[in-house]
Amino acid sequence: MSRKGGCFDREGGALKIATYNINGINGRLKTLLSWLSETNPDIVCLQELKAPQAKFPEKQLAEAGYASVWHGQSRWNGVAILLRGSEPVLTRRGLPRDPDRSQSRYIEAAVNGLLLGCLYAPNGNPAPGPKWDYKLAWLKQFTAHAKHLLSLDVPVILAGDYNIIPTEHDVYNSDRWLDDALFLPQVRRAYASLLKQGWHDAIATIHPDMPVYTFWDYLRHAWERNAGLRLDHLLLSPNLASRLKDAGVDRNMRGRPKASDHAPAWIVLDIE
């Protein structure tokens, strides 16, 4: 792996990659910048920018040491990839055969010799209904694209807010979520089909026996009750599985004033 375009200054040739649903990048820019300076990730996927293309804080992030590519949209959605020390090489905005090109939910770039897809899957509620249909259509095209990426036989990471609770162990009270678009059998099957393609769920691999939530609702004192969900996932192509050294969630970010309802999830890869 070439050092060009990389920043291998983490101890032991490791690469830290994080995904963070920021829920409004401009309203939460101070939170984002302090998290970046405290945790120093090499690569960051962001979701729910809630900012049009022209209002992405490119300059402030550059001053913090990160170059960005982003796919904005007025008011909702929006995804970005940040790379410390060099420029991400954009490979696509939006999915092939995207069911609705007006919704900015996918961006992909080459970073540090990896291909990185950053996604914000539709929520899908209420189910049934048009939003549920859109979620299933989007996941179908995403799954097809994931299969294509594996066929390239390069290291790939698909990171972001999948809006899927993969199993009953990934939710504080699964009974309450049985009829929800985050947990209905169709979306759990969609997630399982990705794993069957060969993708490795990094958080689940490192923490097989404990719930690792990434989201706590603003309502009903969910954070105080630890009534969380695991919605944000980092999937690794099989050729990266042996590189996975650590994974976790920066839970403390959820407890801060003006917090996003999601916390950052991260992995450390050995890229020696």
Add this chain to the structure above:
DNA sequence: ATGACGGGGTTACCCCGA
């Protein structure tokens, strides 16, 4: 079934999210 919370911006009895 509803609302509570909290971003966005058409500042609304608004929209959206999960």
